[in-house]
Amino acid sequence: MTTVTAPVTPRERVTRLAAAHITALQRGYLTDQSHAVAALARLRRGAGRPAGQLPDLWPLIDTGPLHDTPHGARPLTEREMTRAEDALHTALTLYALHQQSRRTGMYQSDRPDRRRGLGTAVRRMMKPGEIDEPVHKRLVRAGTAPDLPVLAQRLRDIVVLLRREDIPLDHALLAGQLYTWQWPGGADTVRREWGRSFHAWHGKPADTDTAGSDSNSTTDTDKDAS
Template sequence: MTDTIDETAATPPEPGTAEREYLDKQVGDFVRRRVTELQKNRNEPGARGSRAVALLARLRRAADTEPGADASIWDATFKGAPEAPTSGSILEPTKAEWAIHIALTTYAVHQQSGTDNMHEAGARFATAVRRLEQGRATGDGDRSPVRRRFDALVTSSTLQELAVHLRGIVKQMRSESIAFDYGLLAQELYRFQVPRSIDRVRRDWARDYYASLSRSTDKADGSTDTTKEN
């Protein structure tokens, strides 16, 4: 660490679209590697398994902290992490650091005491929310507590507010062993911090949620395409 900070570089410009998408992919890949390694190691016998379980516990305890505040998880959240410019002061955590921190600490909450793996490659977050929400509506036109929590998450004004709702949802998913891809979630958390990308993230969540709703409705109705070519 240096003793001086170049204040002239305190507010770098927002990255362009191509650079932003490259950075959020790096963030997603980093989180996916970390979570995959934790899932593999936590069930291993001996020291390796013990270290993974202990790290998951430390990550859970750090869920309410800022990136970098807990030195006991630095190896998981900072070591080898991609670098990304920040829209604020360089004294504040970067977008990449926030996305990685929230994704990894939320995974630790999701995985707590579970025997099934809570990271599933390719499974979309909003699709997992729909799986959790199915059958929980309180009446015709009413929204279930799960859907109300999801709506609150989607309309969050800050990433920290989003993280609180996210942890509430994954605690419910944990009880039903519903998993999703934490690398994809990390990418969405990164984009959520970029003003020009927030609506894209919300739109993706809406599409994933209602696409799964349409599929489940078709199965329940038994409606399949029986059209045949003559």
């Protein structure tokens, strides 16, 4: 029997590329490698801002793999490429802001046994069994953003809160969602995903961070003084 493998979608390509970039940056940052520390400091300046405003960041977000064509796939169109680049810029700069002065990795992949989507991350800022309306309203406002620049600004506000609480997020998953968001009907799809993610976590004791036992540390480090 011949197994037919579905071609990799543009969203999947964005998600995978974001994961590769963020994993490398996080590994370098947590081991205090100077190039990674400097890269995150530069990327933070782009959080909440459109990709085209800071050409200085272009070398830090390598979109070269998007120009390659995986087996069985087709080349990305110009519109797909632009939206993929914008999604990557937004996700990577938000990750850089999230990771600032944290001693454990703020990027963690979403899994069925360990939810790390945006909705779950927001839900974890609330007490079990309770809905914190001001916090919930931030997610709602993000979900009703009219375009990607406004969405990026509203997500920046959420990420600042997540960093304060040492709550991780799957930024690669977010990158794929930001790509989908930009297409007709895409915002509805992403809002549904965030809603499911919000209800997927119920404060279960088994759902704990695995990045390290000192995940509650809030001590700023010299490497983030810039």
